[in-house]
Amino acid sequence: xxxxxxxxxxxxxxxxxxxxxxxxxxxxxxxxxxxxxxxxxxxxxxxxxxxxxxxxxxxxxxxxxxxxxxxxxxxxxxxxxxxxxxxxxxxxxxxxxxxxxxxxxxxxxxxxxxxxxxxxxxxxxxxxxxxxxxxxxxxxxxxxxxxxxxxxxxxxxxxxxxxxxxxxxxxxxxxxxxxxxxxxxxxxxxxxxxxxxxxxxxxxxxx
Numbered sequence: 001x002x003x004x005x006x007x008x009x010x011x012x013x014x015x016x017x018x019x020x021x022x023x024x025x026x027x028x029x030x031x032x033x034x035x036x037x038x039x040x041x042x043x044x045x046x047x048x049x050x051x052x053x054x055x056x057x058x059x060x061x062x063x064x065x066x067x068x069x070x071x072x073x074x075x076x077x078x079x080x081x082x083x084x085x086x087x088x089x090x091x092x093x094x095x096x097x098x099x100x101x102x103x104x105x106x107x108x109x110x111x112x113x114x115x116x117x118x119x120x121x122x123x124x125x126x127x128x129x130x131x132x133x134x135x136x137x138x139x140x141x142x143x144x145x146x147x148x149x150x151x152x153x154x155x156x157x158x159x160x161x162x163x164x165x166x167x168x169x170x171x172x173x174x175x176x177x178x179x180x181x182x183x184x185x186x187x188x189x190x191x192x193x194x195x196x197x198x199x200x201x202x203x204x205x206x207x
Contacts, residue, residue: 012038012045017056019096019169020047024054028098028176034161035077036169039093042066046076046083078137082145082163089146092165096172099161102183103127107158113182116189116199120182127179128155135160154179 019036023029034053037046043065047053051060062076066084073080083095106113113127128148132140135157145163148155154164154175164175189199 013056013058013061015169016045016047016061019173020053020056023096023098023173023176024052026177028100028173028180029053030099034096034098035079035083036096036172037077037080037083037087037094038169039066039087044083044087046080048075049077051077080137081139082137082142085142086146086149086163086165090150090165092149093167094169094172095163095165096169096176097161097163098173098176100176100180100183102187103156103162103179104159106183106186107156113156113186114200115182115186116196117182117185119178120185121202123175123178124153124182126152128152129158130155131158 015038016036023034028034031054032050032052035047036053037044040063043063045061045063047056048060048062062072064070064073064076064080066087077083079097086092086095103113107129110129112129115121115124115127130141130144130148132138132144134140141157145155145157149163149165153166154162156162156179162176162179164172166172166175186196190196
């Protein structure tokens with residue numbers, strides 16, 4: 001029997017549609033990457049596995065409990081247990097996961113990303129990079145990321161993507177855009193041959 005599509009208040013659906021479209025149009029996700037969720041008491045609403053965040057449609061949101069098996073769990077994003085782990089260990093009410101390219105590139109050989117631009121330094125003193133043997137929806141990420149996301153607004157999973165938590169979806173995607181903006185600037189500075197250590201210390205290139 002075909003599973004009944006869950007209905008959600010129009011304002012909830014609009015929040016997800018707007019956030020998904022902004023992430024896609026801003027280049028933080030490709031056509032089918034990324035996922036988002038919002039906490040509702042002891043339950044969460046999360047995007048469907050394989051959904052297009054830039055064009056979320058009815059049926060692309062799934063509501064499930066924070067723990068245990070439940071109808072609809074098989075339709076939820078492959079990262080659903082990572083979201084569950086974060087909600088069960090932090091005070092976040094929304095989680096946004098995207099695949100920002102510059103941040104992913106910088107994560108390949110780093111344990112931390114240090115912004116060199118003024119805005120990046122204002123929002124992030126440093127950004128942790130989580131290394132995991134298996135990155136996508138793994139038990140390892142589920143267990144390790146909550147502690148980091150409880151202390152930092154955004155965490156980059158090496159070679160995979162970034163997770164941001166907050167009180168709203170907007171707060172989450174704002175952190176991801178600020179992350180990617182800072183990483184883009186850092187990549188351009190490195191491409192120009194600038195000294196990263198001096199930039200991080202705020203010394204610039206002059207004498």
